[in-house]
Every structure is written in structure tokens, then in C-alpha cells.
Amino acid sequence: MKKIKKHFLSNADILIFFFSVLFFDYFFRNQLGMSSANAKVIFVNIFTAILLSSFMFLMGQKTRLTYGIVLMSMMALLCFCQNLHYNYFSTFFSFSKASILKEFFQVKNEATGKLTLDLFGYFLPLIPFILINLFKGKQYKYNYILRICITSFLCILSLACLFLTFSNYPENIKKSESDSYLYHTLYNKVRAVDRLGLYSYTIKDAQLTLNHKIENTDEQKTMIDLYIEEHGYVSEPNDYTGIFKGKNLILILCESLSTIVIDEELTPTLYMMKTQGINFDNHYAPVYQSATADSEFISLTSQIPSIDNGPLAYDFYENTFPSALPQLFREIGYSANSFHSFKKEFYNRETLHYTYGFTYLYDWVDLNLEKRPEFVEAYNWIHDRELFTKALEATNENATEPFFDFFISVSGHVPYVRERYELEYDLWQTIVLHGEAGEEYSTEALCYLAAQKTLDSGLEILIEDLTKTGQLENTVIAVYGDHYPYGLTKSATKELFTDLKNDYExxxxxxxxxxxxxxxxxxxxxxxxxxxxMPTLCNLFDINLNGHLITGRDALSDKDGLVIFEDRSWLNDRAYYNATKGTVIKLDPSITDDEIEEINNKVFEEIQISQNILTSDYFAEKN
Known part of the structure; x- marks a missing residue:
């Protein structure tokens, strides 16, 4: 018994390490509500744990301790970061997104609201591992040949089993149901982690990133030619065609603006615009890997951003986009400039906006937007009324009419805290309407509403300034939300979004x-x-899009709309298909399974073509 105890204690750290590898994935899946009974995932986890544990038989006590701490810390950090990323964006991080990490560190305060105590549970296995190494006594020394044999056997066994698993995922004619296609492309990150496991996803993601090669084949370009020939945009004139021809256009991207904030008392200017203008009451903003930057790209080009590769802002900023809205407006004699009350290098806008066709991007330096001494970057934000006022001044000073101005607002950005001095007046007015924190809403929810009220007061000032300069009657203002407020904590989200019948809403x-x-x-x-x-505005301003590749359509026409999400999910007036779960919500009971599958195939094809267009810079050669 003493000998058995001696052997057990000598290798207890290996057992703890082995079960810790299993624990990381189990705890991860439990945190995210994924099934822990997936046989393929369990199989991969066991043999991953065997493989990583096997090397410890070759190590001395101190080397084992170092190896275990380093590897367990890395795996715990992987789970921690992926869990946090999922809490924030509802998807998982990919190594191909590494180029936008600097954006995250500039606005790192965003993530603090998603940090919860249970996330630190991933680091708990480190405690027994370190303790057993400190108190187990002297490590029993085995014959070196025996240790080599044990390690070799376990490595070969685990590698063979993992290889067989990775190379034998089931095929299916339907890409949306094929685990093999899912594994080889990771086209749907959440589905991949759920069905294949975090370890499989991480290994494959690293492989795809390292081995990524952009192939610009003639066959690829021929496929794009044929697709555009068949699916090229066809304008259909309607009662709205050209009604704004020759007018100025101010297009405003509104940070984290949701429909829940439009209220006659809270946001009277937005309410006035909604009830006296053209209101799209069932409008959706899908979120892609670069969030706001991708929303800019979609709204200005009506094309699908980078999904399968790195961020568009850094991997494809030199591409040619001949159908971009500023380029089209400049072709008919407009000036086209963009305005942002933050630094222009964020999301590489200083280059990307010129690629779209803007003449100049004005940032907070160009607009001389003053900041109080207590201003904390990416915590406090420039009030939208300051942005709008300065932008209009710059337009009237440097541009000729007609003009197309693109404003990127920031007031609605996280964090939603009382310490943001620029929200002070709007927060006070919000409290007058809804009471102090705890009466109707929490502090976070009140500050989110106040941040959007700040946007509304900015719009009020913009309309007043346009009236003073005599430009209002000849100016069209279009506003849209870039994405839902994913910076809210779960509790604040539940407070504010009380009427959601389905997740996609x-x-x-x-x-x-x-x-x-x-x-x-x-x-x-x-x-x-x-x-x-983009196509809706082009119709209103009588800009011809015939023959262009446009993903969207004129929303004032009779064409059917289709929302395409990053994970290949989609929504139209008849159904919502969740590609991650493989489920369908039929909004129109008459829609058939064949029709749903037909739309699935259309979405897969359109995304594939769009990715090929980006990687080949297809339009550069055509223009």
C-alpha cells in the first residue's frame, strides 16, 4: 500500500492536469448553455487531455510544475476570453481577427460590464495542481526507457484518434447540415464550437489562419462574372424614384441606437422624424466581426463584409468598391465627406473612407472638438451636438452644394455610467421622466437611455443649424442604428428589452x-x-444601380427583403432560420421546407461569392 501511495502521489499532478483539461471544456459549455453530452466532443477532449498529459512523464518535478502552470493558464485564459467574447458579441473570437485587437485595447472599458465572478472559475484547477506539487514530496524516478515508451504510446494513440475524428466528420449534401463542411470552413463559429468542441475549433482556426492562401483563379472570377450577370441589380422605378434628386443628404450612423428609445418624451426629435418621415418599422442590423465598421461598409456599399477572412478594415482596405455611396454621389456632382468625433485611425478609417470615395474624413482633431481636462478617452465621448455643429460648419466652409455628409455618432457608446459628465444634462432629463435608479430602471439602463437622448438633442441642434443657414428645406436626413446595444449587461438588457418574442428581434x-x-x-x-x-437612398436620389452587385434592395419597392446574418442565419417576412441551432420559426405558415432550403442555398452562395470578390479584389480589374 505504501508503494501504491508513493506511485499515486508521484503522478497525482498528471491526473489533476488530465481532469483539468476536461474540466475547462465542461465548465465552458455549461457557462454557455451548450450540451455536455456530445460524444464527439467528449472523445476529442479525452484524447487532447491524454496527449497533453503524456509529455509530463518525461519531466522532472520542477519542469512538470512549470509546464502544467503555463499550459493550464493558457487553456483557462482561452476559455475565459472566448466566454467573455461570446457574452459581448454572441460569437467566438478567431485568430484571423487579431488585427483588430488594438481597437479592443483602446476601448477596453467596454468589456468590464460583461465580467462576472464565475468567469474566474476557469483558473480554479490551478490551485490543486500547484498544491499537490508543493506537498507531494520527492517525485519517484522511473526508468527513462519506460517513460519514453509510455509517452510515445500515449502520443501515438491520442494523435491517431484525434486524426481519425477530424478526418471523419459526416458529410451532407446540404452544407448547413454537414459537420465536415463546418469543420473545414468554420463558417459558423458558434455551431462549430457547439458541435465540434472548443479544442477542435481552436486547433482548426489556428490552422486555417496560418495556412490561409488567397487564390485569385480565373475560374473564381468566371463564377463571379456569371453570378453578377444572373443576379445583377435591376432598378424598378416607383412613386419614390427621384423625389430627393438634387437635395443634400446627411446620413447618420447612430451608435447602439435601438427602436426601444424612440419615445415622444425621451427622444422627441427622433419621434418627430419617425412620425413625419419615411419610417422602416421592421428594420434589422446584423452584427459582423467588426461591428460598427462593418455596418458602415454594408450601409455604404450594400455588400457582405469579410466573414471567412480577417477584418475588412485591415485586410481589404485597399480594395476597389465602385458601388460605394460616396463614389456614386461624387459621380453626379456632389461633394462627399465623412465626420467622426473620435480618432480617424480607429478601424483604419483614415484609409478605408477614402477607398469608399469620400474626399475627406474629419476626425476630432480636424473639427477642433475640445475636451474637458477630466476627459478619459474611450470612457467619455464627444457630445453628438458638438459633432453635428462642427461638421455642418466644415461642410459650409469647404464644400459646395449639393453635398453628401456621413456622420458617425458616438454618444450612444458604452460605458453606461453616471460618471460620464457629457451625459449630465440628458441623464437629469431622463431621470425626470423615469425616476431615479431603482424606481423603474437601473443606473445602467438609465444611462443608456440618456446616451440616446444625447443623440436626440444633437439632432435637434442639427435641424436648428440647418434652419439658420437656410439649408433645411433642401436637405434630407437619414438616421440608422449600427447595431443593437450589445455593450449592455444581461440584467440591463432584460430590463430594457421586455417585449422580445424571439431572439432575433x-x-x-x-x-x-x-x-x-x-x-x-x-x-x-x-x-x-x-x-x-444604400439602394433605397439611390432610388430616392435617382442614382442608377443597374448591373451592380447589390445584396440589398430598394426597401420602397415591391421586392422581398432578406436579412443575412454572419452565421448564415437569415430573416425575411415569411421565416427566420437559425443556422447555429438549425431551427426555423415560420412567420408565414404557408412557407415550405423546400422554400427554406432554397433560401439557405442562396445565402450560402451569396456569402461565398462576396468573400471571393473581396479576396480577389474583383472590381479593381473591372474598373
Whole structure:
């Protein structure tokens, strides 16, 4: 018994390490509500644990301790970061996104609201591992040949089993149901982690990133040619065609703006624009890997951003986008400039906006936006009224009419805290309406509402300034939310979004077009998305898009709308298909399974073509 105890204690740290590897994935899946009974995932986890544990037989006591601490810390950190990323973006991080990590560290305060105590549970296995190494006594020394044999056997066994697993995922004609296609492309990150496991996902993601090669084949370009020939945009004139021809356009991307904030008392300017303008009441903003930057790209080009590769802002900023809205407006004699009350290098806008065709991007330095001494970058934000006022001044000083201005607001950004001095007045007014924290809403929820009220007061000032300069009657203002407020904590989200019947409804954001000269108020009830903004505006301003590759459509036409999400999920007026779960919500009972599968295939094909267009810079050669 003493000998058995001696052997057991000598290798107890290996057992703790082995079970810790299993624990990380089990705890991870439990945290995210994923099934822990997936046989393939369990199989991969066991043999991953065997493989990593086997090397410890070759090590001395101190080396084992160092190896275990380093590897367990890395695995705990992997789970911690992926869990936090999922809590924030509802998807998982990929190594291909490494180029936007610097953006995260600039706005690192965003993540603090998603930090919860249970996330630190991933580091708990380190405690027994360290303790057993400190108190187990002297490590029993085995014959070196025996240790080599044990390690070799376990490595070969585990590697063979893992190889057989990775190379034998089941095929399916339907890509949406094929685990093999899912493993080899990781096209749906959440589905991949759920069905294949975090370890399989991480290994494959690293392999795809390291071995990534952009192939610009003639066959690829021929496929794109044929696709555009078959699916090229065809304009259909309607009662709205050209009604704003020759007018100025101010397009405003509104940070984290949701439909829940539009209220006659809280946001009277937005409410006025909604009830007296063209309101798209069933509008959705899908979120992609670069969030706001991708929403900009979609709204300005009506094309699908980078999904399978790195961020568009850093991997494809030199591409050619001939259908981008600023380019099209400049071709008909407009000036086109963009304005942002933050630094222009964020998301590489200083280059990307010129690629879109803007003449100049004005940032907070160009606009001389003053900051109080207590201003904390990416914590406090420049008030939107300051941005709008300065932007209009710059336009009137440097541009000729007609003009197209693109404003990127920031007031609605996280964090939603009382310490943000720029929210002070709007927060006070919000409290007058809803009471102090705890009466109707928490502090976080109140500050989110106040942040959007700040946008509203900025719009009020913009309309006043346009009136003073005599430009209001000849100017169209279009506002839209870039994405839902994913920076809110779970508790604040539940407080504010109380009427959601289905998960996808949280992606609903405003899209409103207003000008005082509109004769009739219009409400569009059909499903629209960020993809529809560009072709809708082109129709209103009589810009011809015939033959262009456009993912969206004129939302004022009779064409059917389709929202395409990053994970290949989709929504139209008849159904919502969740590609991650493989489930369907039929909004129209008459839609058939064949019709759903047909849309699935269309979404897969359109995303594949769009990714090929980006990687080949297809339009550079054509233009």
C-alpha cells in the first residue's frame, strides 16, 4: 500500500492536469448553455487531455510544475476570453481577427460590464495542481526507457484518434447540415464550437489562419462574372424614384441606437422624424466581426463584409468598391465627406473612407472638438451636438452644394455610467421622466437611455443649424442604428428589452428618412436591413444601380427583403432560420421546407461569392 501511495502521489499532478483539461471544456459549455453530452466532443477532449498529459512523464518535478502552470493558464485564459467574447458579441473570437485587437485595447472599458465572478472559475484547477506539487514530496524516478515508451504510446494513440475524428466528420449534401463542411470552413463559429468542441475549433482556426492562401483563379472570377450577370441589380422605378434628386443628404450612423428609445418624451426629435418621415418599422442590423465598421461598409456599399477572412478594415482596405455611396454621389456632382468625433485611425478609417470615395474624413482633431481636462478617452465621448455643429460648419466652409455628409455618432457608446459628465444634462432629463435608479430602471439602463437622448438633442441642434443657414428645406436626413446595444449587461438588457418574442428581434434598430418637404408620412412594415439603406437612398436620389452587385434592395419597392446574418442565419417576412441551432420559426405558415432550403442555398452562395470578390479584389480589374 505504501508503494501504491508513493506511485499515486508521484503522478497525482498528471491526473489533476488530465481532469483539468476536461474540466475547462465542461465548465465552458455549461457557462454557455451548450450540451455536455456530445460524444464527439467528449472523445476529442479525452484524447487532447491524454496527449497533453503524456509529455509530463518525461519531466522532472520542477519542469512538470512549470509546464502544467503555463499550459493550464493558457487553456483557462482561452476559455475565459472566448466566454467573455461570446457574452459581448454572441460569437467566438478567431485568430484571423487579431488585427483588430488594438481597437479592443483602446476601448477596453467596454468589456468590464460583461465580467462576472464565475468567469474566474476557469483558473480554479490551478490551485490543486500547484498544491499537490508543493506537498507531494520527492517525485519517484522511473526508468527513462519506460517513460519514453509510455509517452510515445500515449502520443501515438491520442494523435491517431484525434486524426481519425477530424478526418471523419459526416458529410451532407446540404452544407448547413454537414459537420465536415463546418469543420473545414468554420463558417459558423458558434455551431462549430457547439458541435465540434472548443479544442477542435481552436486547433482548426489556428490552422486555417496560418495556412490561409488567397487564390485569385480565373475560374473564381468566371463564377463571379456569371453570378453578377444572373443576379445583377435591376432598378424598378416607383412613386419614390427621384423625389430627393438634387437635395443634400446627411446620413447618420447612430451608435447602439435601438427602436426601444424612440419615445415622444425621451427622444422627441427622433419621434418627430419617425412620425413625419419615411419610417422602416421592421428594420434589422446584423452584427459582423467588426461591428460598427462593418455596418458602415454594408450601409455604404450594400455588400457582405469579410466573414471567412480577417477584418475588412485591415485586410481589404485597399480594395476597389465602385458601388460605394460616396463614389456614386461624387459621380453626379456632389461633394462627399465623412465626420467622426473620435480618432480617424480607429478601424483604419483614415484609409478605408477614402477607398469608399469620400474626399475627406474629419476626425476630432480636424473639427477642433475640445475636451474637458477630466476627459478619459474611450470612457467619455464627444457630445453628438458638438459633432453635428462642427461638421455642418466644415461642410459650409469647404464644400459646395449639393453635398453628401456621413456622420458617425458616438454618444450612444458604452460605458453606461453616471460618471460620464457629457451625459449630465440628458441623464437629469431622463431621470425626470423615469425616476431615479431603482424606481423603474437601473443606473445602467438609465444611462443608456440618456446616451440616446444625447443623440436626440444633437439632432435637434442639427435641424436648428440647418434652419439658420437656410439649408433645411433642401436637405434630407437619414438616421440608422449600427447595431443593437450589445455593450449592455444581461440584467440591463432584460430590463430594457421586455417585449422580445424571439431572439432575433433584439437586432431591430431604427432606419428613418426625413426632410420637412415630405408631403406624406410613410411607414414600411416589411422586413428591411442595413443592406437596403444604400439602394433605397439611390432610388430616392435617382442614382442608377443597374448591373451592380447589390445584396440589398430598394426597401420602397415591391421586392422581398432578406436579412443575412454572419452565421448564415437569415430573416425575411415569411421565416427566420437559425443556422447555429438549425431551427426555423415560420412567420408565414404557408412557407415550405423546400422554400427554406432554397433560401439557405442562396445565402450560402451569396456569402461565398462576396468573400471571393473581396479576396480577389474583383472590381479593381473591372474598373
Amino acid at each position: 433584439i437586432y431591430k434598430v431604427p432606419f428613418i428618412i426625413w426632410t420637412p418637404s415630405l408631403e406624406n408620412t410613410t411607414t414600411i412594415e416589411t422586413v428591411t436591413s442595413t443592406y437596403d439603406i
